[in-house]
Amino acid sequence: MLDTYELAVHTLTLRQLGTAEQLADINGLAVADVEAALEKAVSEGAVLAARGSFMITPAGRAFLDGVYPSAFAALRADDAVTEAMDAFETGVNKQILSLTTDWQTVEVDGDRVPNDHGDAGYDAKIVGKLGRVHEKTAKVLRPLSAADPLVERFLDRIGTALTRAEGGETDYVSGVRVDSVHTVWFQLHEHLLRLTGRERPE
Template identity: 75%
Template sequence: MLDPYQLTVHTLTLRQLGTASQLAEVTGQELADVEAGLEKAAADGAVVAAKDKYMISPAGRTLLDEVYPTAFGTFRSSPQIGEAMDAFETGVNKQVLALTTDWQTKEVGGERVPNDHGDADYDAAIVDKLARVHEKTARVLAPLSAEDPLVDRFLDRIGTALTRAEGGETDYVSGVRVDSVHTVWFQLHEHLLRLTGRERPE
């Protein structure tokens, strides 16, 4: 697995731009550890600082490309994890992408139009379907979460977003300014790809 410094740099591949506290929220690391990692990474040239926010640099990506094969060797050589990833890509990931499209648009008169979220029943049905896919995802990814607690953290954050969406905070389905289902799902997917050395499907 990654050491704390490497994990801090890795987090900037999941959240492309963020403050120390935002990065700590992604991984659950102590804020002081993230701040120390970012300070070292900035000095090393692995990250670029812009006021209080950070982004990964080409040198940081090179660093991760060099450490991933060793840090994640167990994941990349496991047939069970490979099967779980196949199930993730062909099943729940496609379902979440389709439901996100259904959330953002709806069919009216045979055409897709933007969803104005005026139909509460339509929206509630999609949130309910997302919740069922979330439960299934936990089962699909069990072989990975058994080895990496960060996978469960992503699933917990998705669950939190779903709870807020169920309470009427519709931005928590696909909003980009909050830790929505869609935003955290993207982070989860990117983390899984880096664990397993796979490319994001087109």
């Protein structure tokens, strides 16, 4: 698996721009460890720093591309992982994308229009469905979460977003300025693709 330095740089492929604190929230490392790793990565040209935030460079991506095959060799050779990813892509990932569309839009006279979230019952129904998909996802990804604790961390963060959405904080379904279900799901998917060496489906 990835060491602290590699994981800190890797996290910038999941969140394109972030502070050390934001990256630590994703990867579970201590903020001080992330800061030290980023300082080293900046000095080596793998990461750029700007106004307290960081972003990965092409050199950083090339570095990770060289690390992944050996770091995740055992995981990529595991048939249970391959089956889990197939089930993820063809099942729960498509369900989440569909439910996000249903959350953002509603059907009126046969046309899809933006959801103004004036119908609390409609919104609650979508959040409930997202919760059930989240539960299913934990089962589907069990071979991956057993091999990589970061997968479980993503699932926990999605659960936290769902709890806030259930409490009426609607931004936590698909908002881009918070750790919403949609935002964290995108990060989870990107992480899974890098673990398994797959390309994001079109």
